[in-house]
Amino acid sequence: MTAPKVILIGPPGAGKTTVGELVAQRLGVTFRDTDTDVETEAGSVIADIFVERGEAAFRQLERAAVVRAIAEHDGVLALGGGAILDAETRKDLCSQRVVFLDVSLADAAHRVGLDTSRPLLLGNVRGQLKQLMDARRPLYGEVASTVVSTDGRDPSDIADEVLGALR
Ligand SMILES: Nc1ncnc2c1ncn2[C@@H]1O[C@H](COP(=O)(O)OP(=O)(O)OP(=O)(O)O)[C@@H](O)[C@H]1O
Ligand SMILES: O=C(O)C1=C[C@@H](O)[C@@H](O)[C@H](O)C1
Ligand SMILES: [Mg+2]
Numbered sequence: 001m002t003a004p005k006v007i008l009i010g011p012p013g014a015g016k017t018t019v020g021e022l023v024a025q026r027l028g029v030t031f032r033d034t035d036t037d038v039e040t041e042a043g044s045v046i047a048d049i050f051v052e053r054g055e056a057a058f059r060q061l062e063r064a065a066v067v068r069a070i071a072e073h074d075g076v077l078a079l080g081g082g083a084i085l086d087a088e089t090r091k092d093l094c095s096q097r098v099v100f101l102d103v104s105l106a107d108a109a110h111r112v113g114l115d116t117s118r119p120l121l122l123g124n125v126r127g128q129l130k131q132l133m134d135a136r137r138p139l140y141g142e143v144a145s146t147v148v149s150t151d152g153r154d155p156s157d158i159a160d161e162v163l164g165a166l167r
Contacts (some may be wrong), residue, residue, distance in 0.1 A: 004077040009084055009140055010101035011133050012118050013108035015150050016078035022159035029075035037065040050119035084139045093143040099162050100144035105130050107151045
């Protein structure tokens with residue numbers, strides 16, 4: 001049965017895409033990101049999906065992308081930051097190898113900065129991030145097989161720890 005080698009979860013700015021690409025490179029497998037899958041399926045970028053169709057429609061597209069990716073992908077998979085809000089997704093993750101890339105509010109806010117591609121963070125980045133991280137931390141913890149702290153560390157070092165957890 002096909003299954004991802006590892007699934008990376010965590011809030012925006014945790015480094016899922018950055019670290020995921022490195023881990024995939026080092027394992028010699030492909031990297032897949034459900035955010036990219038949603039954009040391809042919808043034919044528009046995430047910021048526009050939120051504006052034109054709303055968050056609920058985005059979450060439906062995201063849930064479908066997660067189901068497809070888990071069934072099809074045998075490399076490294078990164079989920080969108082809010083994918084774990086879906087109870088069915090959390091159930092699906094229980095049988096997978098899941099690494100939670102943890103990050104403090106300060107480091108996450110610094111990393112995402114004023115990037116406008118994350119619609120949930122527009123306006124008050126630190127306030128929105130804090131609310132979202134407080135609400136989601138228990139959910140990330142619930143489905144993670146391993147937690148890797150990313151604060152003050154460079155992506156290469158974090159990728160090494162993720163690889164170590166797979167051995
Ligand atoms: N360990 C790190 N140290 C410093 N900067 C980092 C680190 N990891 C990622 N970054 C930078 O932080 C920004 C966000 O990283 P990335 O896009 O990988 O996060 P993400 O978890 O995929 O976020 P999202 O949930 O929005 O997809 C990027 O500019 C990236 O270069
Ligand atoms: O944390 C979130 O809810 C999100 C994170 C991003 O990966 C995207 O999936 C989108 O911007 C929503
Ligand atoms: Mg990402």
